Each structure stands twice: as C-alpha cells, then as structure tokens.
Amino acid sequence: MEILVINGPNLNMLGTREPDIYGSDTYEDLCNMISEHCEKEGINVSFFQSNHEGSIVDRIQEALTDGTDGIVINPAAYTHTSVAILDALKAVRIPTVEVHISDVDEREEFRKHSFVSLIALETIKGKGFEGYLMAVDFLKNYIADERSAD
Numbered sequence: 260m261e262i263l264v265i266n267g268p269n270l271n272m273l274g275t276r277e278p279d280i281y282g283s284d285t286y287e288d289l290c291n292m293i294s295e296h297c298e299k300e301g302i303n304v305s306f307f308q309s310n311h312e313g314s315i316v317d318r319i320q321e322a323l324t325d326g327t328d329g330i331v332i333n334p335a336a337y338t339h340t341s342v343a344i345l346d347a348l349k350a351v352r353i354p355t356v357e358v359h360i361s362d363v364d365e366r367e368e369f370r371k372h373s374f375v376s377l378i379a380l381e382t383i384k385g386k387g388f389e390g391y392l393m394a395v396d397f398l399k400n401y402i403a404d405e406r407s408a409d
C-alpha cells in the first residue's frame with residue numbers, strides 16, 4: 260500500500276514559529292514520525308511539501324500514475340481558498356483524508372471553511388502530529404475494505 264502525505268504552505272516552518280499552535284517539533288520530525296508508523300504498519304509512504312498551489316496540483320495529478328493508493332493532505336492556508344486543489348483531488352479520485360494540526364473550528368472564522376472537506380473521506384483536526392497517524396490508519400482500513408469488496 261502506497262500513501263502520499265502532502266503538506267501545504269509554511270508547514271516546512273514547523274517548530275520555528277508559533278509553537279503554542281503547532282508545537283515545537285519540526286517538519287523533519289513530522290516526516291520521521293509518520294515514516295516510523297508506516298514502517299510498523301507495512302505501508303510505503305512518500306512526502307511532498309510545497310508553498311505553491313500549482314505544484315501541489317501537479318503532485319496530486321502525478322499520484323494518478325505513480326501507484327498512490329491513498330492521500331493524506333494538510334493543505335494549510337489553501338484549505339480555505341483553493342478550488343484548484345479540490346478539483347485535482349476530485350479528478351484523480353484517490354481516497355483522501357484531510358488533516359489539520361490545530362483545531363481550525365476554534366480559531367478565526369475564515370478557517371472554519373474547507374474546500375478540501377468536500378472531497379475528503381474524513382477530516383482530522385486539533386490532534387497535533389498524531390492526526391497524521393490517525394489519517395494513515397483510516398486510509399489503511401478503508402483501502403483494505405475496498406480491496407476485500409472487489
């Protein structure tokens with residue numbers, strides 16, 4: 260099983276600013292934590308982080324032909340603005356789970372709306388880095404169920 264983890268703008272800055280909201284661990288720590296979890300679960304994982312909307316759209320489109328079975332995405336600020344990322348996820352039709360480190364419902368009003376939620380099977384928010392592991396587990400079960408139904 261191949262899972263692609265996509266992180267949007269500024270998440271490469273994790274651990275350097277706003278530790279009260281996003282914690283003090285870095286983006287590298289996040290990738291290591293997800294990799295260790297996936298190794299235990301027998302899942303192949305790859306990572307993509309970009310500060311550019313079009314690059315994220317391109318990477319989602321590539322997932323159509325690179326064997327990706329499931330996508331975990333934290334679109335960061337693009338969550339609240341990007342119809343392009345929503346359309347790319349709709350186009351590839353790969354099972355997707357949306358993750359937010361913070362609880363976006365408890366913050367500013369503009370963070371309450373997510374375009375990606377319209378396509379995501381599940382949205383996990385406010386669980387810190389652990390939310391990414393929960394998303395991986397959700398996809399693992401979902402994809403296994405889909406395969407056994409075939």
Ligand code: CA2
Binds near residue numbers: 270272273334363
């Ligand atoms: O809670 C989340 O995971 C967010 O997706 C993070 C986004 C924010 O725009 C969303 O509303 C909620 C922001 C990511 C910025 O990350 C930083 C990390 C460290 C330092 C500065 C920014």
